[in-house]
Structure formats: C-alpha cells, structure tokens
Amino acid sequence: MLYSALQSLFSHWRRQPGQLAMLVLGLALATALWSGVQAINAEARASYDRAAQTLGQDSLPRLSRADGQPVPLSDYIALRRAGYLVSPVIAGEVRSTNARLRIQGIDPLTAPEAAQGPALDGGLDLAAFFTAPGLLLVSPGTAAGPLPPDLPRLVEADGIPPNAALTDISTAARLTGQTDPSFLLVAPEQPRGLPPLSEATDLVLSQPQETSDIARLTDSFHLNLTAFGLLSFAVGLFIVHAAIGLAFEQRRASFRTLRALGLPLRSLLTALALEISTIAVLSGLAGIALGYAIAAALMPGVAGTLRGLYGATVPGTLSFDPVWAISALVITLLGAAAATAQAMLRTARMPLLSPAQPRAWAQAAGRTIRSQGIAALVLFIASGLILQFGHGLVAGFAVLATLLVGAALMLPVFLTVLLNRVEKLTRAPFLQWVMADTRQQIPGLSLALMALLLALAANIGVSTMVGSFRGTFLGWLDQRLAAELYVGARDEEQAIALAEWLAPRSEAVLPIISTDVRLLDLPGEVFGMADHATYRDNWPLLSATPDAWDRLFAGEAVLINEQLFRREALALGQEIVITDDLTLPIAGVYSDYGNPSGQAIIGFDLFRALFPDAPLTRFAVRVPTEDAPDLASAIRETFDVPTELVRNQAQIKRFSIEVFEQTFRVTGALNVLTLGVAGLALLTSLLTLASLRLPQLAPVWAIGTPRKVLARTELARSILLAALTWALSLPVGLALAWVLLAVVNVEAFGWRLPMQVFPADWVKLLGLSLVAAVLAASLPSLRLARTPPARLLQVFSQER
Amino acid sequence: MFRFLLALLLSASPALSQGFAGLGTTAEGFAVPQPDPVFDFPSDHGPHPAYRIEWWYLTATLSGADGRDYGAQWTLFRSALAPETSQGWEAPQLFMGHAAVTTADAHYSAERLARGGIGQAGATAEPFEAWIDDWAMTSTAAEGADAYSALSLTARGDVFSYAMELQATGPLVFHGQDGYSVKSAEGQASYYYSQPFYEVTGILDLPDGPVEVTGTAWLDREWSSQPLSETQEGWDWFSLQFADGARLMGFGLRETGGSVYTSATWIEPDGATVAYPDGALRLTPLASVDVAGRTVPVEWRVELPDRELDITTRALNPQSWMDTSFAYWEGPIFFTGSHDGRGYLEMTGYE
Structure with missing residues (x-):
C-alpha cells in the first residue's frame, strides 16, 4: 500500500x-x-x-612577568636550582617585506611532554637541532609559502601551526636576538617537598587558557x-x-x-x-x-x-x-x-x-498578510529595544536579525498597500486589472520577494560598511603615515650611525620604538613617541583632553588606541596600568584600524626610562616628498641594510590597502552567492505561479487581450515587483549598515566608523535585481506567449 | 620518543649508539684517551669538555634506623655535541642527572636533563660541585684535602628526596693502567678512577616518611669519547665490599657473539690496587626475572680465581629498574660464598 x-x-x-x-x-x-x-x-x-597545543598553551600554566617583558635568565635558573620544573620558551617573529614567521623556541631538555607535541617525535637530527645554525620545524604549507630570507634549514613536520616554526631555544635566541625567555612553562607535577611556586617567585602564574587569545579575538x-x-x-x-x-x-x-x-x-x-x-x-x-x-x-x-x-x-x-x-x-x-x-x-x-482547488492556497495565504504586518511591527519594536538595552556582539546580531525578519514580513504589506493606492489612481480597466491581479499574486510570490529583499538589503548593508571602512581607512592611512620614509637598521649600533647620518640630510628623524606588554590583561604594545609637529599635526585623535600632546611628551599622560578604549569601556582621564610601577591617565584616544590588540603611546623619554632594553632600530624620516626616493637609495648604498627595511610611504600604503582588500574578499564572495540564491528563489516562485495562473489569465485572453500582451504584462509585473522590493531594501540595507558600523563593528573589532553612502552601488543593485527579475520571469512569460489557445480554452471546459 | 633519542646522545651503550649513526663510536674532533695518563687534581675532578662523555656516578649501600636495607644512586652524565664549551643557550654541553632510592620492595627513580652554558647544570673543579637543578654533589672537604674526600649530596624526585654527608676513609683508586681503562680487544678505552671508601650518614625522604640511614658509598669518575666497541651490546658492572675492608670493581662487556670482555680491579683496604686483564674475572648469570618487560639476570656467579673469589650475588630488589629515558638496571646486592658482603650492580643493554 x-x-x-x-x-x-x-x-x-x-x-x-x-x-x-x-x-x-x-x-x-x-x-x-x-x-x-x-x-x-x-x-x-x-x-x-x-x-x-603546540606549546601546551591549552594544558600548561605559565610564568611570565607582569609587565610583559622577558623573564630574566637568572630568574629561570634560580627557579630550576630551587627544584621547580619550569621550562623556558623564547617566542618571537622574523619578518621581511612580504613574509613573517613566528618563532617558538623551546628547550626540549626541560619542556614538559605536553609542550613538545607530535612534531618532535621520530628521527630528528638532534645534534643539528641543538647546534648552530639549528633546524626549524614547520608545516609543509609554511615551507612552501613565502618566508623571510636567511633562515636555518627547514624540516617539515605535522602539527605545527601555519606561518610558525618550532625550534630549539638556542636557534630562537639567535633568530630573534633575545636571550631571556619570553615566558616559562610550568610542569603539571612538581617534585615533592617544595613550597608553592607563588612563594618562590615574583613572576605571574597564569593558568592554561580554555581558549587562546587569538580564538577570543x-x-x-x-x-x-x-x-x-x-x-x-x-x-x-x-x-x-x-x-x-x-x-x-x-x-x-x-x-x-x-x-x-x-x-x-x-x-x-x-x-x-x-x-x-x-x-x-x-x-x-x-x-x-x-x-x-x-x-x-x-x-x-x-x-x-x-x-x-x-x-x-x-x-x-x-x-x-x-x-x-x-x-x-x-x-x-x-x-x-x-x-x-x-x-x-x-x-x-x-x-x-x-x-x-489550487486557488484556495493563494487566497488563504492572503489572509495572513495582516498578521504578518503586525508581526513585523513587533519585530521592529524588539529590534529597537535590543539596540537600546542590549550589550555585546550577540545583541548586535539580534538587532540585525529582528530588523531583517521584520523587514521581510513587512514586504507583502508594503507591496499590497502600494498596489492598492496605484490601483485607485488608475482609470484604465486593463491597468486596474493588472494592479489587482498583481496584488492577488503577492502572497504566492512573497517568500521569493522576501528572499530578494534580504539578499539586497544584506548586499547594501555590507557594501556600505565595507565602503565606509575603506574610505575611513584610506583617510586614516594618509594621516597616520605622515613621514615620507620609514627606515630600519640591523641592530642598535647601526641605528645610531644611521640616525647621525640622516640628521643633516632630512628635516627630522623620528624614532619608532615599541615593546610588547600586557594591557589590562591582554597582550598589547606600548610605543614611545618623540615630540614633533609630525605627530601633533597629523596623528588621528578621536577624542582628547585639550593639552593631550603636551602632557604626553611631558611623560604625564598616555594615548591609547580606540580598540582598548572601547573594549575596556575606558574614559578620558581614567588611569591605566602601563607597567607594575607606572600608572598614567588617558589623555587621548586614536583610531588604529587593522590592529586587533590594545596599544598605548607614551612619551619617548619615559619609554626609554621604563624599557631600557627595548632596541631602537626604526625611524620615521621627514624629507620633501620628491627627495624621498633618492634618500632611500642613498641609505641603501651607504648602509648595509636589507632592502625591506627602507620603505617609503607609498609602499607601506600599497601594502596596507592590499591587506584591506584581502580582508573583505570573503564578504564580497558571500554577497554574490546570496544574491544568486535569491534570484533563483524568484524564478522558482514565478514558475510555480505561472502554471497556477491560467484560470485567471484565460478570461482576460478570452475578452480580447492577445497572449503577447499578457506575456509582456507578466514580464513587466515581475520587473515592477523587483523594483519595489529594491526600493524597500534601500532603507533596510542602510539600517543594516548602520547597525554593522555602529554596533557590530564596535563589538567585533573595537572601532566605530563614520557611515558613508554609495548611491552608485544602489543603482548597480537595482540593475542587478531587474536583470534577475527579467531572467526569472522570461521563461514563464515565454511559456505563456506560446500557450496553445486550446489550453486556455480548456480552463473554461475543465472545471476540476 | 624524543627523550629516547636524547638518551642515545647521552648514553654510552654500544647497542644504542649503533642505532644513532655510530655516534658513540666515532670521536670526530673530540680528544681520545691515551695510555699512561697523568691526572691533575683538583682540575680533573671537574669536567672535560673536549671529551664526548663523562660521568660522576655515586652508589651507596645503606642501612636504615628502621633496620631495613636501602640503596641510593646519584649520577650526573655530561654529553658533548661538540668538543667545546661556551656560555649561553648554544653551549654544546648537555647534562643528564639520574637519582634513585631502592628498598626491598620499591625502587624510586628520577631524571633531569639540562644544557650547560646557562648555569642550570654543570660541574666545577674548584670548589668542587656537580649539579643539575637542585640536585648537587658538593665538596665539603677541608682546605688542602682532596676535594672528593668529603661530599654532601642531594637529589629530589616526584616522590622521594635525600640528603647525605659522605666522608672518605681511603685514597682515590685508579682502574686499568693507572686510570686508563681498556674496554675492548680493539682498544676502546676511557679514563676511570674511583673513590670507593665513603662512609655515609643521611636522610632518605620516602613516601612512607623520612628514614635516617648510614652505610658506605662508591664514587666513579669516568670520561671518554669512544667508550665501547660497535659489537658490544651492554655491560654488567659490580662494586663489592668485603668484610676486611677490601673492595672489588669488575665489569663484563657483552659482545654480540656471546663472548664477554671482562676487567677487574682488586682494591686492598689501604687503597693499593691490582688490575686484572680480560678473562681473569668470570661472570655467569644464574637466575633471571622479568623486569619492565625484559628478561634481566639478577643473580650472578662472580669468580676471580686469582683471589679465590667465588660468590653468588642476589639483588635487594630484583626490580631495581631505572625507568629513565635511557633505561637500565641499577641496585644494591648481597653476596655469599667464598666471601660475604654487600655491593652494587649495574646492568645495561637488556632489551
């Protein structure tokens, strides 16, 4: 059966x-x-x-200095000689113009099992691993990719994260120029009879993290x-x-x-x-x-x-x-x-x-329009309430969801009301019929149109966000990269010579110096900034106290980036811990796009006093723009500095913009896919309706309207509906963009961007949606134009 | 696996060194022991970075205040990747520490690894100290006396720790030809001397609680760059103490074909020595037990006809397995027969 x-x-x-x-x-x-x-x-x-896992980050506690500076080697030795099982790690990065490689140097002699990972299994040449020039264990993907020059021999191994190399601590020390461990891993089992670790050291013990910093970001x-x-x-x-x-x-x-x-x-x-x-x-x-x-x-x-x-x-x-x-x-x-x-x-x-009765379906659906309108209103109110009272990224997305679903439900109501109006305005009977008939079709088409609306709105919203971001980002780059030339030296000795050489040949040589610290318990950076008009005039401050620059350079205040400011809900004037011994009030907030972590700027002199070990090897050089290329070549000729360490403003800008474009490539691809799906939804619905609509069309044909006209009308109707949907998608999309910029971005990235609108894009989208409507409607229209009169006649003879 | 390979670097076992590109048998760039050595103390008590491997190896047979017998071991191995020393992470001198306490029914062992050059492990001749982490062998000798004449010793594992004071009652003794100890018919050799006359007092801190102990101890000092022949699988090493205060050091190096290369040093109570060449000492395994999945002979017949020695040794704990990255058997023994007494046994290469 x-x-x-x-x-x-x-x-x-x-x-x-x-x-x-x-x-x-x-x-x-x-x-x-x-x-x-x-x-x-x-x-x-x-x-x-x-x-x-590579470093047992998920399972091993660590010891590190509260200020984020490396752990002095003597502290490490003192702990070992007191009997504690701790193991040093030197972590750093090797960079060149187009590649960077994270270096994790472990001491396999003391590293707990959990930190060694699968990579150290098997027939590794240990003598080569331990002795200069050493070996770098990398994933096959990393080995194939672009890498900085002058690396030791690479050995491919599984289980190493991309763009990272696992190596012996001696090799890491050589590559990064750092001899003190970045942090110490603590073995889970300590020998018996020792006092608790916290009594033996001033270093800060952090428990293994459930999720890594990067996963949270x-x-x-x-x-x-x-x-x-x-x-x-x-x-x-x-x-x-x-x-x-x-x-x-x-x-x-x-x-x-x-x-x-x-x-x-x-x-x-x-x-x-x-x-x-x-x-x-x-x-x-x-x-x-x-x-x-x-x-x-x-x-x-x-x-x-x-x-x-x-x-x-x-x-x-x-x-x-x-x-x-x-x-x-x-x-x-x-x-x-x-x-x-x-x-x-x-x-x-x-x-x-x-x-x-197939017809009953469409009619029944029509009765739901009123309730849809009410539901839409409820959703809009909910959206507003969440926006008002909600917090966090999930609330941001809830605002988006209620807004979009509400708008989708609103669409049939909007179209019905609009068509009603137009119908009342027209006198021509055929046109009146067309309007009435279109209205009749809305329930059947509404889902497809809603899909189109959502896709269009998402498209407008996302492209407005990306466009606004792009515009702001470019303007910000112009401000931020005020110096004409950025120069790096191999080491501090060369840097001093370089600075002396540059001084008479440029308008100003500004030091760029930074060090990694923990800011409000997340990894961050502190920069030391020299007092110069370049910064006072150009540095993009979002908000600041009136005397911000003077206090900064006097070492009395700190500037922080927007991400840190928003993430921690800080306020101007509030104090922030820079190192264990130093707390400074916030004098200003600057925008810092493309950087996920917190950043602070203090005066150069204060920086040197606080972090005497941070190497000063980079400079920003002010020269007349037209002289920059010649000076760059002169530096390369005079000093033995790698090409990638001397870059002019334009190169850095180009690189930054590339990174930016790369960043939003996925968004663009998803946008196109969604729009494609919506077009398909429209086609399905129109095909569905076309076969059901013969009983409505047959009488109109019977009273003298040619099939061709009917078919053309069908086509025009689809275009009309698509255009109306597009019209509604504009405000929805802009609202979406606003929520993305003002709520979601702030939560997700920590920066708020001014909204810019791009009407040319809207016109392009209108064109696209009309094309989609024409494509979707042409097949049913063509079928209608070719429907044999006999079939139309059957409508009258064959009452099912 | 990594730890295991590391052990190969550090170990002197010939069977294992074969598996590691013959590293244990070639001495590229390293100094090689030469006959007729002249030792220079105190500096020779310290490290010899020009040689590939070296150890400070102490074993103690102890009796507890609780009336039970104990054994203790403290070893610092040095292994060089290159015949040089330097400061910092790159120093090519690696260290491995082993410590153990043996009772009749338990054997506790611990291991530490470290690189030299940063201060975590090392050895200095003057004042004498050999250390890795918080384990240390430190000279407490009076000014002018031999640095090894008095030592203090500490080690700590996951479940045990100990601290001992050692006082020598006799002189240093030199094995082989004045400290040049030949290890095979092909001539592989090492520098080898001992202080076999320690009296010990100390405290063992065991899972059951602390125990005061007294007893005797034996320190071996040995360094070389090519200790064993490629055809040798492992060794069985004995140190024996006789009732009259005499001592015997004897070892047998097992060849792949089944033959054994033996060597022995008879030590009179006053420290006078007689070295015996290959064949004088006869070692015969009697009973074997299953230890850590291997068959290990824990009862031996030891014969030295020249001294009318014919004894049978028995382990305090047949399961004295050093569960370290380079695993071996090491524990206190008793012997009966022509002579009675206590001693220590080390057996390597039983796979």
Whole structure:
C-alpha cells in the first residue's frame, strides 16, 4: 500500500522534473552555504587549537612577568636550582617585506611532554637541532609559502601551526636576538617537598587558557560568517518552501484520489514524509559536496582575512571532517521538515471530499498578510529595544536579525498597500486589472520577494560598511603615515650611525620604538613617541583632553588606541596600568584600524626610562616628498641594510590597502552567492505561479487581450515587483549598515566608523535585481506567449 | 620518543649508539684517551669538555634506623655535541642527572636533563660541585684535602628526596693502567678512577616518611669519547665490599657473539690496587626475572680465581629498574660464598 502510494507520489516528479530540480537545488544550496561556512569556521578553530597545543598553551600554566617583558635568565635558573620544573620558551617573529614567521623556541631538555607535541617525535637530527645554525620545524604549507630570507634549514613536520616554526631555544635566541625567555612553562607535577611556586617567585602564574587569545579575538569574525551562513540557509529554505508548496498544491487531486481509494491518512503522510526525506538526504549530500567546494574555494580568502584583521594564521586549505558532514545533513533534514510542515499540516486537514482547488492556497495565504504586518511591527519594536538595552556582539546580531525578519514580513504589506493606492489612481480597466491581479499574486510570490529583499538589503548593508571602512581607512592611512620614509637598521649600533647620518640630510628623524606588554590583561604594545609637529599635526585623535600632546611628551599622560578604549569601556582621564610601577591617565584616544590588540603611546623619554632594553632600530624620516626616493637609495648604498627595511610611504600604503582588500574578499564572495540564491528563489516562485495562473489569465485572453500582451504584462509585473522590493531594501540595507558600523563593528573589532553612502552601488543593485527579475520571469512569460489557445480554452471546459 | 633519542646522545651503550649513526663510536674532533695518563687534581675532578662523555656516578649501600636495607644512586652524565664549551643557550654541553632510592620492595627513580652554558647544570673543579637543578654533589672537604674526600649530596624526585654527608676513609683508586681503562680487544678505552671508601650518614625522604640511614658509598669518575666497541651490546658492572675492608670493581662487556670482555680491579683496604686483564674475572648469570618487560639476570656467579673469589650475588630488589629515558638496571646486592658482603650492580643493554 505504502509502496503504491509512494510510487504514485513520485510519478509527480517524473512529470515535473523542473520542479524537482528546484527543490533539490534549493535544499542543496541552503545546505551548501550553511555547511560551507561551518566548515570554514571549524577549520579556523582547529587551527587555533593546534597553535595552542603546540606549546601546551591549552594544558600548561605559565610564568611570565607582569609587565610583559622577558623573564630574566637568572630568574629561570634560580627557579630550576630551587627544584621547580619550569621550562623556558623564547617566542618571537622574523619578518621581511612580504613574509613573517613566528618563532617558538623551546628547550626540549626541560619542556614538559605536553609542550613538545607530535612534531618532535621520530628521527630528528638532534645534534643539528641543538647546534648552530639549528633546524626549524614547520608545516609543509609554511615551507612552501613565502618566508623571510636567511633562515636555518627547514624540516617539515605535522602539527605545527601555519606561518610558525618550532625550534630549539638556542636557534630562537639567535633568530630573534633575545636571550631571556619570553615566558616559562610550568610542569603539571612538581617534585615533592617544595613550597608553592607563588612563594618562590615574583613572576605571574597564569593558568592554561580554555581558549587562546587569538580564538577570543576572532570569535566575532566567525560569528559574522555564521550569520551570513544562516542568512543563506534561510534564503535557500524559501526556495524549498516554494517548491514543496507548489508540489503539494498540484498533487491535491492525487491525494484525494489516493485517499478515496482507501489509503489511510497516516500512510499518506508517511509516504509524503519518506518522499521529502529521501529528496532531502540526496540533495543534502549534494549540498555538502558543494559546501565543501565553496569552503575550499573561500578558505584562502578567509585565511587572508584572519591574517589581515587579527594576525591569526590559519592554513588556506581545508580538511574533511565526517562530523561536520553529518551535522550539515541533519540541518538539511530539519530545514526540509520546517519547510514541509505547513504543507503536511494542510494535507492532514484536507477534507476528503472537498474539490481540489489550487486557488484556495493563494487566497488563504492572503489572509495572513495582516498578521504578518503586525508581526513585523513587533519585530521592529524588539529590534529597537535590543539596540537600546542590549550589550555585546550577540545583541548586535539580534538587532540585525529582528530588523531583517521584520523587514521581510513587512514586504507583502508594503507591496499590497502600494498596489492598492496605484490601483485607485488608475482609470484604465486593463491597468486596474493588472494592479489587482498583481496584488492577488503577492502572497504566492512573497517568500521569493522576501528572499530578494534580504539578499539586497544584506548586499547594501555590507557594501556600505565595507565602503565606509575603506574610505575611513584610506583617510586614516594618509594621516597616520605622515613621514615620507620609514627606515630600519640591523641592530642598535647601526641605528645610531644611521640616525647621525640622516640628521643633516632630512628635516627630522623620528624614532619608532615599541615593546610588547600586557594591557589590562591582554597582550598589547606600548610605543614611545618623540615630540614633533609630525605627530601633533597629523596623528588621528578621536577624542582628547585639550593639552593631550603636551602632557604626553611631558611623560604625564598616555594615548591609547580606540580598540582598548572601547573594549575596556575606558574614559578620558581614567588611569591605566602601563607597567607594575607606572600608572598614567588617558589623555587621548586614536583610531588604529587593522590592529586587533590594545596599544598605548607614551612619551619617548619615559619609554626609554621604563624599557631600557627595548632596541631602537626604526625611524620615521621627514624629507620633501620628491627627495624621498633618492634618500632611500642613498641609505641603501651607504648602509648595509636589507632592502625591506627602507620603505617609503607609498609602499607601506600599497601594502596596507592590499591587506584591506584581502580582508573583505570573503564578504564580497558571500554577497554574490546570496544574491544568486535569491534570484533563483524568484524564478522558482514565478514558475510555480505561472502554471497556477491560467484560470485567471484565460478570461482576460478570452475578452480580447492577445497572449503577447499578457506575456509582456507578466514580464513587466515581475520587473515592477523587483523594483519595489529594491526600493524597500534601500532603507533596510542602510539600517543594516548602520547597525554593522555602529554596533557590530564596535563589538567585533573595537572601532566605530563614520557611515558613508554609495548611491552608485544602489543603482548597480537595482540593475542587478531587474536583470534577475527579467531572467526569472522570461521563461514563464515565454511559456505563456506560446500557450496553445486550446489550453486556455480548456480552463473554461475543465472545471476540476 | 624524543627523550629516547636524547638518551642515545647521552648514553654510552654500544647497542644504542649503533642505532644513532655510530655516534658513540666515532670521536670526530673530540680528544681520545691515551695510555699512561697523568691526572691533575683538583682540575680533573671537574669536567672535560673536549671529551664526548663523562660521568660522576655515586652508589651507596645503606642501612636504615628502621633496620631495613636501602640503596641510593646519584649520577650526573655530561654529553658533548661538540668538543667545546661556551656560555649561553648554544653551549654544546648537555647534562643528564639520574637519582634513585631502592628498598626491598620499591625502587624510586628520577631524571633531569639540562644544557650547560646557562648555569642550570654543570660541574666545577674548584670548589668542587656537580649539579643539575637542585640536585648537587658538593665538596665539603677541608682546605688542602682532596676535594672528593668529603661530599654532601642531594637529589629530589616526584616522590622521594635525600640528603647525605659522605666522608672518605681511603685514597682515590685508579682502574686499568693507572686510570686508563681498556674496554675492548680493539682498544676502546676511557679514563676511570674511583673513590670507593665513603662512609655515609643521611636522610632518605620516602613516601612512607623520612628514614635516617648510614652505610658506605662508591664514587666513579669516568670520561671518554669512544667508550665501547660497535659489537658490544651492554655491560654488567659490580662494586663489592668485603668484610676486611677490601673492595672489588669488575665489569663484563657483552659482545654480540656471546663472548664477554671482562676487567677487574682488586682494591686492598689501604687503597693499593691490582688490575686484572680480560678473562681473569668470570661472570655467569644464574637466575633471571622479568623486569619492565625484559628478561634481566639478577643473580650472578662472580669468580676471580686469582683471589679465590667465588660468590653468588642476589639483588635487594630484583626490580631495581631505572625507568629513565635511557633505561637500565641499577641496585644494591648481597653476596655469599667464598666471601660475604654487600655491593652494587649495574646492568645495561637488556632489551
């Protein structure tokens, strides 16, 4: 019985392969975008975990100095000779113009097992590992990529994070020029009979972190991606809903016949559930394959974004995780179930003897418009309330979600009201009919139009955000990179010679000096700034006390970057701990885009007094712009400095802009994908409606309107609806952009950007959505134009 | 695995050195022991960085105030990656410390590793100290006396620690030809001398609580660059104390074919020595037990016909397994037969 039922149900898809294709495509696309985003997130997170594991960061406590400076070697030896099992690590970075490599130097003789990792297993040449020039263990990906010059021999090993090298501490000391350990790892088991570690040292003991610093920093980015994935999933489900709704409507007659033949309702519903599940599983599998492909294609971009925004390194490649595939399939099945629920419910309630009336579907849907309007209003109010009272990134996304869903629900109400108005204004009967008929169609098309609205709004919102960011960023770069030339020396000795040589040849030689510290318990940097008009006139301060510069250079106050200011909710004048012994009031806040961590600036003299060991090897040089290239060449000729250490302003700007573009490449790609899905949703819905609408069109044709005119009208109507949807998407998109800039960005990155609008982009989007509408409507219109008159006549003869 | 390889670098075991590119058998750039050595004290009590390997090896047979027998071991191995010394992380001198306490029913062992050049481990001749982390062997000898004539000794593991004072009652003794100890028919050799006459008092801090102990101890000093032949699998080393105050040091190096290269030094109570060449000492394994998954002979027949010595040794604890990165058997023994007494046994190369 069930088999026969299934057979007859499936015969529908044989007759309507296009519809089946839509359903499969919708499900597959929804799954693909969602699971693709999940795969990217999972890969990145796994990469952070690997990075943490490499040094036992996830399992071993550490000892470090409160001010973030290296631990003196004598402190380390004192602890060892007191019997404590601690192990030194020298961590640093080797850079060149186009490459940087993080160096983790461990002491394998004392490192606890957890810190050694799998990389040190096997037949490593230990004598070479321990003695100069040493070996660097790197992942195969890192070995293939761009690397700084003059490195020791590379040995490929698994389990090393990208762009990082694991090596002996002696090699790390040589490469980074640092002899004191950056921190000490503490073995979990200490020998018996020793006093607690805290009594033996002034160093700060930090417990292993559940999540690494980088995982915390990048959380917001992954939430962003997830939100995009969810949006795509929702849009995909619109397609599924439309396709399934249509299939159920068209099969009402079959259902009735099957039931009349004695098929119990339960069997019918089981058969339908089986049918949908089979399709869902098959399309889900296709979707997973597609999702994997999308993720693999986007991964290099994501890696670029994470590197550009957070300095986090993840591999540009993707590994396959079966758990991910299964969870994606489950999500697909749940999505299909949600999309089918309404149709199943209707089938369950369908009176056995009532005539199968496809029309009833559209009319019933029309009654819900009013309630949709009310729901939209409620959501808008909720959105406002969350904006007012909510905190954090999740609240930001909640504002976005309520805003978008509200706008989507509002769309049919908006269109209906608008068409009503226009209808009242027109006198021509045909035009009046067109308006009335369009209004009639809105319920059937509303889901597809909502999908289009969401895609358009997301597009406008995101591109406005990126555009605003870009504009602000470029302006900021101009201010921030005020000096014409940036020069680095090999070591401090050369730096002194360089500064002396430069002094008579330039307007000013400004030292650039910084050191890593912990600011409010997160890794950060402190810079020492020399008193010069270059800074006083150009440095981009967002807000400052009136005498900020004077107090800064007098060593009485500190400037901090916007990220730190917002993250810690600080205020001007509030005191901030720079080192154990020094607390200074905040005199100003400066914007510092593209840097995830906190930063503070103190006067140069104070800096030298506080951190006498920080090497001074970099300078900003002021010369007339036209002299910069010649001076750069002269420096390279006179001093033996690597080319990448002498750079002019334009080079740095170009590099920064490249990083920026890389950062938003993924966003752009997802944007295009979402818009594509929305276009497809529109096509599905129009195809659905076209076949149902013959009974409405036949009378109009019968009273003398040619098929061609009818077809053209159909086309025009689609264009009209798309244009109206676009019009509504403008305010929604701008609101979205505002929330992204003023709420989400502040939470995610710590900076707030002024909003700029780009009307040219809107026009481009209008064009795109019209093209989508034309493409989607042309097939049904063409079909209508070619409908044989006999079929139109049948409408009158064949009352189902 | 890494620790294991590291042990290969540090170990003098021939079977293992084969597995490590013959590192234990070649002496590229390193000094090689020569016959007819002239020792210069106190400087020779300190390290010899020009040689590949070196150790300060102390074993003590002890009796507790609780009436039980104990054994203790303290060893600092030095292993050079290059025949030079320097300051800082790059210094190519590596150190490995082993410490153990043996009771009749337990054997506690601990290990430490460190690089020289930063002060975490090392040895100095004047004043004499050999240390790794908080483990130390420090001279407490009076001015003018031999630095090894009085020592204080500490070590600490996860579950035990000890502190001992040692006082020598006899002179240093030199093995082989005046301290040039030949290890194979092919001529591999080391510099080797001992202080076998320590009296010990100290405290062992064990999981059951502290125990006061007294007893005797034996310090071995040995350094070389190519200690063993490639065909030698391991060694069995005995130090024996007889009732009249005489001592015997004897070892057998096991060749892959089954033959054994033996060497022995008879030490009179006044420190006078007689060195015995290959074949004079006969070592015969009697009973074996399963130790850490290996079959290890823990009862031996030891014969030195020239001294009418024919004894059977028995371990205080047959499971005296040093569970370190380079694992071996090391523990106190008793012997009966033509002579009675106590001693120490070390067995390596049982895989």
